[in-house]
Amino acid sequence: MAVCKVLKAFEDYLTKLYLKPTTISFAYFASNFFVTFIVMMCAMLIGHIYLGAVGWYITASDAFLIVVDCICCILFGSLLAGIVESFISSQGAMSAVATLVSSMYGFICGAYMPISSFSTGLQNVLALLPGTYSVGIIRTHYMGGYLEAMLDSGLPEQSVTSIKEAFDMNISAFGNNVSLGAMYGIVLGSCALLLIAYVTIIIIRNKLKK
Numbered sequence: 589m590a591v592c593k594v595l596k597a598f599e600d601y602l603t604k605l606y607l608k609p610t611t612i613s614f615a616y617f618a619s620n621f622f623v624t625f626i627v628m629m630c631a632m633l634i635g636h637i638y639l640g641a642v643g644w645y646i647t648a649s650d651a652f653l654i655v656v657d658c659i660c661c662i663l664f665g666s667l668l669a670g671i672v673e674s675f676i677s678s679q680g681a682m683s684a685v686a687t688l689v690s691s692m693y694g695f696i697c698g699a700y701m702p703i704s705s706f707s708t709g710l711q712n713v714l715a716l717l718p719g720t721y722s723v724g725i726i727r728t729h730y731m732g733g734y735l736e737a738m739l740d741s742g743l744p745e746q747s748v749t750s751i752k753e754a755f756d757m758n759i760s761a762f763g764n765n766v767s768l769g770a771m772y773g774i775v776l777g778s779c780a781l782l783l784i785a786y787v788t789i790i791i792i793r794n795k796l797k798k
Contacts, residue, residue, distance in 0.1 A: 621663065621666040628658050650729040653729045654729045658726070660725075661723075665690075669690075672685060672689055674786070674790065674793065696717065698719075698724075703715075703756055704753055704756055715761035715766070718774050722771075724757060725772060727756055728757045
C-alpha cells in the first residue's frame with residue numbers, strides 16, 4: 589500500500605513536471621520543427637537523386653547552404669505557426685487555420701509561383717514579407733551552379749540575369765535590389781523577433797492562467 593502511494597506521488601510529480609503549459613508549448617514547437625525537417629530532408633533527397641540523374645551542377649558549398657536555408661525556413665514557419673496556434677484552443681480549428689495560413693503564405697511569398705509574375709506594386713508589398721526572401725535564398729543556391737553552366741555553354745549574361753529575375757533570385761524592393769546577405773539578415777532577424785514574440789506570448793498566457 590505504501591509502495592502504491594509512493595508511485596502515485598511520483599506519477600503526480602512527473603505529470604506536474606512534464607505537462608506544464610510552457611513545456612507543452614515548447615514541445616509542440618520542437619515536434620513541429622523536427623517533423624517538418626525530416627519531411628523536407630526526405631523530399632530533398634528524392635529531388636537530389638533526380639537532379640543527379642539528369643545532371644548535377646550544385647556545388648558542395650551550395651548543397652550545404654541549401655540545408656542551412658531549409659533550417660531557416662523551417663524555424664521561421666514553426667515559430668509563425670506556434671504564434672498563430674497559441675490563440676486557438678480547438679484542435680480542429682487549429683488544423684484548419686494552419687492549413688489556410690500555410691497555403692496563403694506559400695502563395696504570396698512566391699513559393700508556388702515567382703512574385704516577379706505579379707505587378708510592381710504587389711511585388712513591393714510582398715517584398716515586406718520575410719518568407720519572400722527565404723524562398724529567394726533557396727532558389728539562389730539551387731540554381732547558381734546551373735546558371736554558371738549556362739554561361740559556360742555560351743548563353744548571354746543578359747539572358748541569365750533575366751532568368752534570375754524571373755525566378756526571384758534577384759529580388760528588388762521599391763526599386764532597390766536586395767543582396768543575398770540582406771536576405772539572410774531579414775530571414776534570421778525575423779526568426780529572432782518571432783522567437784521573442786512566441787516566448788513572450790507563452791509567458792503572458794501562463795501568468796494569466798495562474
